Amino acid sequence: AQSVAQPEDQVNVAEGNPLTVKCTYSVSGNPYLFWYVQYPNRGLQFLLKYITGDNLVKGSYGFEAEFNKSQTSFHLKKPSALVSDSALYFCAVSLRGSTLGRLYFGRGTQLTVWP
Amino acid sequence: DTGVSQDPRHKITKRGQNVTFRCDPISEHNRLYWYRQTLGQGPEFLTYFQNEAQLEKSRLLSDRFSAERPKGSFSTLEIQRTEQGDSAMYLCASSRGGGREETQYFGPGTRLLVL
Numbered sequence: 001a002q003s004v005a006q007p008e009d010q011v012n013v014a015e016g017n018p019l020t021v022k023c024t025y026s027v028s029g030n031p032y033l034f035w036y037v038q039y040p041n042r043g044l045q046f047l048l049k050y051i052t053g054d055n056l057v058k059g060s061y062g063f064e065a066e067f068n069k070s071q072t073s074f075h076l077k078k079p080s081a082l083v084s085d086s087a088l089y090f091c092a093v094s095l096r097g098s099t100l101g102r103l104y105f106g107r108g109t110q111l112t113v114w115p
Numbered sequence: 116d117t118g119v120s121q122d123p124r125h126k127i128t129k130r131g132q133n134v135t136f137r138c139d140p141i142s143e144h145n146r147l148y149w150y151r152q153t154l155g156q157g158p159e160f161l162t163y164f165q166n167e168a169q170l171e172k173s174r175l176l177s178d179r180f181s182a183e184r185p186k187g188s189f190s191t192l193e194i195q196r197t198e199q200g201d202s203a204m205y206l207c208a209s210s211r212g213g214g215r216e217e218t219q220y221f222g223p224g225t226r227l228l229v230l
Contacts, residue, residue: 004157032217043119043206043221044158090157094217100171101146101210101217105157 002027004091006106013081013113021076021109023091031093033074034103035065038088047089050074061085081113117141119222121207127228128197135193136225140209147190148219149182151175152204161205164190197229 003026013019025031032051036044048059055067065076074091088110092103120139128134140147145166150158161180163171166187176182179197184190194201204226208219 034218036221041226043121043223044208046218046220049218092157100163101219102148102160102163102171103150103158103208103219105159107155107157 002031002093002095002104004093004104004106006089006091006109008109009107010110010112013111015083015113015115016080019076019078019081019085019111019113021089021091021111023074023076023106025072025074025091025093027093027095027104030096032096033065033067034092034094035059035063035074035076036090036092038090038108044090047076081111083113083115086111086113119207119209119220121205121222121225123225124223125226125228127230129230130197130199132197133193133195134197134227135191136205136207136227138190138192138207138209138222140188140190140207141220144209144211144220145187146210146212146217146219147184148208148210149190149192150206150208152206152224153202158206161192194227197227199229202227202229 005024034049035047050057050067058064088108091106122137147164149161152158162182164184179195182192204224206224208221210219
C-alpha cells in the first residue's frame with residue numbers, strides 16, 4: 001500500500017526565518033513527488049514536483065523541496081518565511097510508470113508564520 | 116479564468132436527498148479526477164477519467180456514488196440517498212497527460228453538508 005506521512009500537524013515560524021515542512025513516503029517503486037498548498041475554503045494549488053534529476057526542486061513563491069531517496073523524504077523548504085505563507089500544506093505522491101496518475105496525499109501540515 | 120471550475124461551491128442537503136456536482140476541467144486536459152477531503156485529512160481519491168472513459172474507481176466510491184464525463188469535457192458526480200458521513204469537500208482536478216506531464220490542477224471544491 002502507498003502511504004505519505006507528514007509527521008507534524010503544525011509548524012510555527014517567525015517571519016523572515018527559514019521554514020521546513022517534512023514529508024516521508026512509502027510506495028512500491030519510484031514515485032513522482034508533489035507539494036500543494038491550500039488556503040481556507042479553497043482548492044489545492046500546485047507548488048512544485050520532483051520527477052527526476054537534481055534532488056533540489058524549485059517551485060512557486062520561493063519554495064523548494066529536497067528529495068532524499070535513501071530516507072524516502074521530500075521536505076518542503078523556504079529560506080525566508082512570509083506571513084502570507086500561512087496555509088495548509090500537503091505532500092503527495094503518484095506512481096511512476098502507472099497509467100492512472102492518482103495522487104496519494106499526506107494529512108497535511110498547518111504552517112503558521114507570525115509577524 | 117482558465118482554471119478548473121466547480122459548481123456549486125456549497126451545498127446543504129437533508130439526509131436521503133440526491134445531490135449532483137459539476138466540474139469543468141482546464142480546456143484540453145484529457146484527464147479528470149475526483150477526490151474527497153474531510154476535516155483534518157488529505158484528499159482521498161474517488162475516481163478518474165481519461166477522456167470519457169472512467170478508468171479507475173476507489174473503494175470509497177460506494178454504489179450510491181456515480182460519476183460521468185459524457186463528452187470528455189465536464190464531469191458530474193452524483194450522490195444518491197445522502198448520508199451524514201458524506202459531508203466533505205469534493206475536489207475535482209484535471210491534467211494534460213500521464214508520466215512527466217502529470218500535474219493535477221485542482222478546482223475550488225464543493226463543500227457538502229448533509230443534515
